[in-house]
Amino acid sequence: MPRLSTRTRLLLITTFPLLVLFVTLTWYSHQSRQEEVRAELAERGQLLAAALASSGEASLMGGQFDELKASIYGMMQGDSAIKRVTLLDASRKPLVDVEARTSGQPEARYFEAPIHKRLLYVTGGGDRNVGTMGYVQVRMSATALLAKQRRRFYIELGVASLGLLLCLSLAYRMTDGFAASLKSSMQALRAADEEKRRLLQRVNTAVEDERKSIALEIHDELNATLIAVRLEAQQITALAAQAQPAPLAGQIGDKARAITRLALGLYNSGRSLVRRLRPEVLDMLGLQGALEEMVNQYERNHPDCHFALQAQGDFAGLDGNVAISAYRIVQEALSNIVKHARARNATVALLRRDGRLEIAVADDGVGFDPAHTAEGIGIAGMKERVQALGGRFAIATANGTRIAISLPLES
Structure with a gap:
């Protein structure tokens, strides 16, 4: 049609x-x-x-x-x-x-x-x-009276029809200018929406680039420094074993070993922060492998809820912006489930078909009422990522929460 x-x-x-x-x-x-x-x-x-x-x-x-x-x-x-x-x-x-x-x-x-x-x-x-x-x-x-009334009716119908034609012609002329104005307004709105999408995409790209830069600095500078601290502390421990008197040497060795443990803890925290800022696994394993690693990590760290991933399609060769956005969206959705849903089961579904990437995250938790619950920063961030890529976002909150996202893929 x-x-x-x-x-x-x-x-x-x-x-x-x-x-x-x-x-x-x-x-x-x-x-x-x-x-x-x-x-x-x-x-x-x-x-x-x-x-x-x-x-x-x-x-x-x-x-x-x-x-x-x-x-x-x-x-x-x-x-x-x-x-x-x-x-x-x-x-x-x-x-x-x-x-x-x-x-x-x-x-x-x-x-x-x-x-x-x-x-x-x-x-x-x-x-x-x-x-x-x-x-x-x-x-x-009634023939004669009906004929008389019919003639009067036809006269009134003719007058009313002329008035109707006049109104239709007036409406036609008015809609001419109004349609042009509305069309230009719609074009301006579409242009503004497209500019907003480009701006959001640039902002997300800038944020990811900054995260990558911070992750590299943590990895190259902070972690290297912590490794050096750990080595120095180990040397102090070795020297303390040769120092005299023995009680003082033991105290020095204990302090050095404490510094070694603290340095190791900071190093592990730095590695975790680097993974959050820039998921290296996404570059190494691709989107499907990175999401499998994420789901497995949530499964290990949160035994009260069962997490599962269902993937269908070939996810190789995805655009970097689409892949990182999909990864961040699933990351935020799973974080919300752990914080708020009190769910027993959570599922991540990933599907590539007909030039689109379909993502669905569902849980059997308590859900929420959008009419009485303000939209959180996490959901707003997910919507902005989807909008920046020209995708569709839908959320259902009855009998748990289900988030459905569809992202277009460049052919």
């Missing part, structure tokens, strides 16, 4: 409610006019039946219907809505049946009025109903 342009979408947004309103009002107007016709026919039909019933008593009693027929024909000529008039006796046997010569179709309903037999009083005046002599049935035709 082709993607709609920005202007087309703006037109749809602005004109669709207007079209719905136009169709709704048009349908309502049409239905209301038909209801008006039916109501008018009902009122006129009932009045006509009552009038004919009032004037038909004498014709029915005398059996002379010519005058009544003439009256009915006159009514039909004056009112094209009257289609058929039938005069019935008391047993509902047709006596007079007059039908208009118009082409309209009669309605299924009819209007009926009884013809009452009245007893007149000479003295005192007035009359009294003493029975029913017959009935008058009137059938109306």
Whole structure:
């Protein structure tokens, strides 16, 4: 399905409610006019039946219907809505049946009025109903009234359509400039987002370069100095064994051995700091091997939680920025699990497919509610790394925590 342009979408947004309103009002107007016709026919039909019933008593009693027929024909000529008039006796046997010569179709309903037999009083005046002599049935035709209403409806529809066309043309002209402005704004936002990604990538690269520089200085300077201190302390221990008196020599030897232990502890701390600042294992073993080493280290150091790695695909030849970012993201995620999750199991999944690197880190810990828990620095840092590489980041916090990351790979 082709993607709609920005202007087309703006037109749809602005004109669709207007079209719905136009169709709704048009349908309502049409239905209301038909209801008006039916109501008018009902009122006129009932009045006509009552009038004919009032004037038909004498014709029915005398059996002379010519005058009544003439009256009915006159009514039909004056009112094209009257289609058929039938005069019935008391047993509902047709006596007079007059039908208009118009082409309209009669309605299924009819209007009926009884013809009452009245007893007149000479003295005192007035009359009294003493029975029913017959009935008058009137059938109306809505054809003429509907045609009249239809003409009025078409005129109103034409005026409304012109107004609708005017609104649509105005919307079309307005969206022209607005679409151009929106398009330029979107381009500016995309450019700003791209610049932000480049800035984040430069910042991450600068941070990693600085870490590498610090790691090299620790490795080359501090560790070398600690090795020298350790050797000097060992020589002091050897000289102390030859010194006199013996108690003083023993104290000197103990101090020298203490210095040796401290130097060795500082050396190991320096090596650990160097690995954290610049994971040499990443350069030697690649991403998969480095993550295996990391997961195994967490497994050894945290026996309360079982850590596992699942890797699928060929991870050789990954771009250095992608590899170090993936390593740091998993490192931060596992650190958060140890600090906050209280989990019993944690899994790292690594997959390379369709030109993307997919990373998922999941645990069965306590999770958290993003609506009530502020986003930590670690998660913000992971998001920034992913954004800098143009990837996707998603986190689910129900029944533990699951972080899913997708990074694009250069072809």
